[in-house]
Amino acid sequence: MASVKAMREPTFWILTALVKQARHGYGIIQEVGTLSEGQVTLQAGTLYAALDRLHAEGLVAVDRDEKVDGRDRRYYRLTEGGTAALAAETERLARISRTAATQLAAVRPDLGPATA
Amino acid sequence: MSRPYRLLVRAYPPGRRRGELLDTFAEAGRARPSVRxxxxxxxxxxxxxxGRPASRGVVVLATLIALVTGFVGASFFARVGWEFVPGFPDTGAVSETLFPGLNASTSRDGDGLFFDVTYPSYAEVLLSGHDEDFSFSTLTIAPDGGFIPGDYPAWTAAAQQRLVADGWQVSDAEVTGATWIATGEIDDSGRRFTATRDGLALTIQTETDVVDTPAGSFYVTAVMDRLTPPWLTVVSVLGLLAGALAGWLGTGWVSRRTEFARGAVRSLTREPAVLALILLLPQALLGFTGLVFTAVSSGPPGKPFWALSLTYGFGCGLLGFVLFAVSLITAVVAGRPAPDRALEVSS
Incomplete structure (x- = not known):
């Protein structure tokens, strides 16, 4: 099996937040907070560093620029490469979750994989 | 937007990103930034x-360059700081304490702050560095003729008592002399101890194995150094931080300016910088070791912590900075400001 490089958690959530629509910085922070049920709070510095890196890697692209109350606002969207990378990471996480659940089922049946 | 945020976003390079950040904080209703x-x-x-957000190499390169420029900054600030350290005092009182009842004279090995046997001009130092014996200048106090009749251990103990009575902090005397190779024992032929007070250090040495020492006499000298004041270490660290920041920002400027340049331009900025680091980094690391040693040592500094770079390491250092200049000039001449990323991908 080809090894897939693990994605950092902020990166994973940023890509996830962009799946349905293009978003600007604060929109991404809000969406990540909602999707993670408050578990992840992105700092602005972390967000834009990740966006720069993802842009350089071709996983996100600039969608459009807007001016709101005289302020610069930029929207980012997922590229095809970004969608593929997120799908691969989602599959990787699901696979290792299934493996862990299978192991746990041996000692804690209530934590085992769902069978329905 | 609040002033603290406007100041903070200046950590980012000029461009749209600053505006984006301010928009994010404004929309989030943030008034003051937390420490985190x-x-x-x-x-x-x-x-x-x-720049080059997907590259880790540029971070490593910038860190190493910041170490080198930090060392340069620390050396420069320390060198300037030494100009404000009080000079040597009149040695009459110390001579009287050390050699009561004897005529003693004081000689100085350098005119200024430093001693260099070739007495080079500033221009000569810039072209060829200092002689290998480059060090801080010192005063030597000795009795006329150099010899004192009597027993050197007893004289040493008495001199220590006189210095303590005069307010000096005196170390234990150590036995000095030739070492017997067969046994490793020292052939006791002298004593050495140090005394410190008011930012000065005295190193007193008695010897009996000096050529033409009269029977029943011993040779004695006292060398006076200036100690490194604690505030000078603080100034050096400030210089280190300023130099490191300048190196980081300079590396960033060159990196962003050549980020989208053709291969030859990128090579002409990167390769000379890497070669320069090979030449300069060892000197910087050894210099930092000297800076730390000077800060924790209670004894005289002897040589400034940047001495290696002006003596044995001078040629390598000069070549290193010429190579840095090649990188910089290439970025100035052939580099271009990084384009706005917004215009690159929008399909």
């Missing part, structure tokens, strides 16, 4: 200054 937020913005802003 401040550190996060400074950290990622300084990283953004380097």
């Amino acid at each position: 937020e401040t550190l996060n913005l400074i950290r990622h802003g300084l990283r953004a200054r380097l």
